[in-house]
Amino acid sequence: MNNIFNTKRFGRLFIKQLAEHYKTYLMALSVLVGVMLVGGSFFVYLIPTPLDISTQLILFTGLYLLAGTIFTSTIFADVSDRKKAIGYLTLPASHFEKFLVGWLFSFAVFTVVYTVSFYCILTILLNLKHWPHQHTYVLNVLVYPFSGIFLVFMLLHSITICGSLFFEKLHFIKTGFSFFIAVILLSLINTSLLKALTGRDVRTATPFSNMSFIENGKDYWVSASTAFEPMVAYIIFAVSIVFWVAAYYRLKEKQV
Amino acid sequence: MIEIRNLSFGYTRKSLLFKDLDLQLRRGHIYGLLGKNGAGKSTLLKNMIGLAYPQAGSCSFNGINVSGRPVAVLEEVYFLAEEVFVPSLTPEQFAASTAAFYPKFSNADFYQYLKALDVDATAAMDKQSFGQQKKAMIAFGLATNTSLLVMDEPTNGLDIPSKVQFRKLIASLLTEDRCIIISTHQVRDLDSLIDTLLILHNREIVVNHPIEEITEKITFGVFNDTTGMQVLYEEDGMRGKNAIIKNTSGKFSKMDLELFFNAVTTGNTTLIQILKAD
Numbered sequence: 001m002n003n004i005f006n007t008k009r010f011g012r013l014f015i016k017q018l019a020e021h022y023k024t025y026l027m028a029l030s031v032l033v034g035v036m037l038v039g040g041s042f043f044v045y046l047i048p049t050p051l052d053i054s055t056q057l058i059l060f061t062g063l064y065l066l067a068g069t070i071f072t073s074t075i076f077a078d079v080s081d082r083k084k085a086i087g088y089l090t091l092p093a094s095h096f097e098k099f100l101v102g103w104l105f106s107f108a109v110f111t112v113v114y115t116v117s118f119y120c121i122l123t124i125l126l127n128l129k130h131w132p133h134q135h136t137y138v139l140n141v142l143v144y145p146f147s148g149i150f151l152v153f154m155l156l157h158s159i160t161i162c163g164s165l166f167f168e169k170l171h172f173i174k175t176g177f178s179f180f181i182a183v184i185l186l187s188l189i190n191t192s193l194l195k196a197l198t199g200r201d202v203r204t205a206t207p208f209s210n211m212s213f214i215e216n217g218k219d220y221w222v223s224a225s226t227a228f229e230p231m232v233a234y235i236i237f238a239v240s241i242v243f244w245v246a247a248y249y250r251l252k253e254k255q256v
Numbered sequence: 257m258i259e260i261r262n263l264s265f266g267y268t269r270k271s272l273l274f275k276d277l278d279l280q281l282r283r284g285h286i287y288g289l290l291g292k293n294g295a296g297k298s299t300l301l302k303n304m305i306g307l308a309y310p311q312a313g314s315c316s317f318n319g320i321n322v323s324g325r326p327v328a329v330l331e332e333v334y335f336l337a338e339e340v341f342v343p344s345l346t347p348e349q350f351a352a353s354t355a356a357f358y359p360k361f362s363n364a365d366f367y368q369y370l371k372a373l374d375v376d377a378t379a380a381m382d383k384q385s386f387g388q389q390k391k392a393m394i395a396f397g398l399a400t401n402t403s404l405l406v407m408d409e410p411t412n413g414l415d416i417p418s419k420v421q422f423r424k425l426i427a428s429l430l431t432e433d434r435c436i437i438i439s440t441h442q443v444r445d446l447d448s449l450i451d452t453l454l455i456l457h458n459r460e461i462v463v464n465h466p467i468e469e470i471t472e473k474i475t476f477g478v479f480n481d482t483t484g485m486q487v488l489y490e491e492d493g494m495r496g497k498n499a500i501i502k503n504t505s506g507k508f509s510k511m512d513l514e515l516f517f518n519a520v521t522t523g524n525t526t527l528i529q530i531l532k533a534d
Contacts, residue, residue: 003327009357016353020343083341089307092330092357252324256307 003094010097017101029113032067036121041128050131051122056139060118061149067114068153072106072160073172076251080168085256095252103244107157111150115141148233155236158243165250208232257283257404257435258304262313265296265303269311273299274459276313283403284432288450289439290517295456297439298338298408304437305335305406317404331359334402338409340393342381347392350381351399360401369395372421387413394422398429405429405436411445423449443513453513455520463520465531467511473530475503476512488527489519502530 018025040059043051051059078084088098119138126136141147163175187206194202194211202213210223224232258281266272273296281287291297302308303315306322306329315322317329343350347370355361370377373391376384381392390413397405411419426449430436440446453470455463463470474488480496490499498515519527 006327009327012353012356019349019353020345023344081341083337083339086307086335086337087341089325090305090330090333090335091354092327094327095325253309255309256302 004096005094005100006097009093010100013091013093013097013101014104017105028071029117032063032114033117033121036063036118037124040121040125044125044128050126050129050134050136053137053139056122057141057146057149060139060141061152063118064111064114064149065153065156068106068110069156069160069176070172071110072157073164073175075102075106075161076164077171079165079251079254080171082256085254089254089256095248099248099251103161106161107154111153151233151236154240155243158240158247162243162247162250165247165254208235257281258315258317259319260304260313260315263303263310263315264312265299265308265310267299272311272459274303277460279454279461279464281435281437283435284430285452286426286430286436286438286450287452287454288443288446288513289437289454289456290443290446290513291439291456292521293441296459297456300456301335301406301408301437301439305329305333305404307335331357332402333404333406334358334397334400336393336397336405336407336410338412340390342384342389342393344380344382346378346380347375347395348377350392351396354396355399358400358402362399362401365401366395366399369398369425372425373418374421387415387418390414391418394425398425403434405434407436407438409440409442410438411440411442419445443517447513453516455517457521462528463531468508470516470531471503471508471511472506473503473533474527475501475505475507475509476515477501477509488530489515489522489524491515491518500527 036059040051043055043059047055078088091098122138126138139146141149159179160172160175163178164171167174183206187204190207191202191204194205198211198213200213200215202211205211208224210221212219212221214220258279260277260279263274263277263279264272265274277300289297289300299308303310304317304322306315306325309323317333320326320329322329345353347366351361351363351366355363355366367377370392373395375388375391375395379388381389384392390410394407394410397407411422414422423445426436426438438446438450450467452466453463454461477499478493478496479485479499482490482497482499482501485499486502486504488500488502490497492498498512500512500515500519503509
């Protein structure tokens with residue numbers, strides 16, 4: 001077990017990661033906060049009403065997924081740089097501990113820091129202007145259905161962390177490119193399967209999404225019952241685990 | 257300590273750098289690994305410490321296979337690469353965040369080596385020259401007190417006084433429990449430092465002999481005329497002919513590493529046969 005996980009060693013590795021990268025992380029955080037503040041102020045002065053829940057959700061989701069995947073794509077960048085990789089791979093800590101530190105920083109720590117920053121900025125933005133006789137609402141991302149965004153990030157995170165270890169350069173761009181190619185291919189396969197199953201000329205549909213087709217001049221829209229939502233969540237969770245495991249083994253196999 | 261068995265490695269399956277290579281390295285020795293450019297010195301070192309995985313065969317450290325980089329191996333091995341990377345920290349900050357991973361790390365030794373190599377412990381390493389960065393990492397590597405110390409071109413980028421200090425430090429560090437492997441192109445930097453010579457040539461280790469044993473079997477010298485001598489290899493030099501001859505007198509001469517390396521890598525089979533003969 002000592003060769004796989006040791007709490008003391010893991011703690012040291014976590015601190016080492018922080019000590020060596022905190023300047024970069026702080027700079028990235030200040031850019032993120034700047035984007036939130038400037039972009040949010042623009043919205044506040046443009047829209048005559050307080051930011052509603054859906055606008056808040058769009059802002060939270062868009063920035064969360066974009067910033068999160070960009071950050072995740074850099075978390076194992078050292079492994080692709082020969083000079084840095086030697087020191088990193090020969091450091092006496094297990095691959096599991098190294099992977100876990102990268103995972104924690106890019107998933108858990110990032111999510112907490114991002115969410116806290118978002119709500120701090122949102123509080124400032126909602127108090128920037130006085131809206132008489134209008135009630136302001138604050139999005140609660142921790143409750144259903146909004147919490148589903150964390151599940152989406154989980155999937156994107158697992159794909160991005162995999163890409164950060166599989167590709168040697170331009171991790172974010174190459175992962176994004178591969179992701180969209182995969183989505184197109186899966187959608188084409190899914191659409192063909194739906195056509196074969198239903199015998200109808202269905203429109204292009206991504207896996208686990210709704211199905212739509214025209215019959216007798218009428219537009220039909222078929223969606224799965226909400227009872228299936230937990231199953232979709234389990235599938236996303238399972239797929240994320242598969243990508244995380246693949247990324248871990250890729251780190252283990254890494255050579256210089 | 258290090259046991260390599262039937263090791264085959266290549267960056268592509270078609271062209272192998274090593275094929276069925278066998279090598280054993282023992283504690284209490286300073287090995288000098290020499291080879292031409294592209295012979296695979298760095299790759300061999302990387303195989304030894306698990307930075308590269310062999311296509312066939314194995315490499316073990318104290319009986320543990322190094323492939324997969326187990327922590328038990330990494331704690332006892334320090335690898336100093338030719339091109340070092342330093343984080344944006346001072347040497348003392350770096351030691352504070354990294355030293356704890358090495359069970360035998362000595363802070364006192366670290367500061368002593370930094371002083372000997374003239375490195376400021378409080379200056380950010382990434383703002384220093386390449387030579388200073390390398391010296392800081394050398395000091396750290398030596399202070400880890402790992403039983404295996406592997407160094408790839410350690411003197412590249414070092415000024416002359418630093419090279420002298422480096423040689424002194426290495427010479428003082430060797431204990432019965434420690435094994436040091438130094439790979440270099442600059443054979444003069446290894447003069448009087450190594451006790452065993454390894455030469456990697458044509459995908460195999462063609463020489464693996466203690467210096468003492470080599471000088472017992474062959475003699476190095478500068479001669480005006482080598483006619484009538486049992487010359488194994490000679491080169492024209494400024495003061496005459498630099499030659500290697502069979503040692504029939506039983507006297508020891510100072511080994512000319514460069515001449516010996518040239519003799520071996522030009523395919524001098526007689527020389528190798530003499531060395532291999534008991």
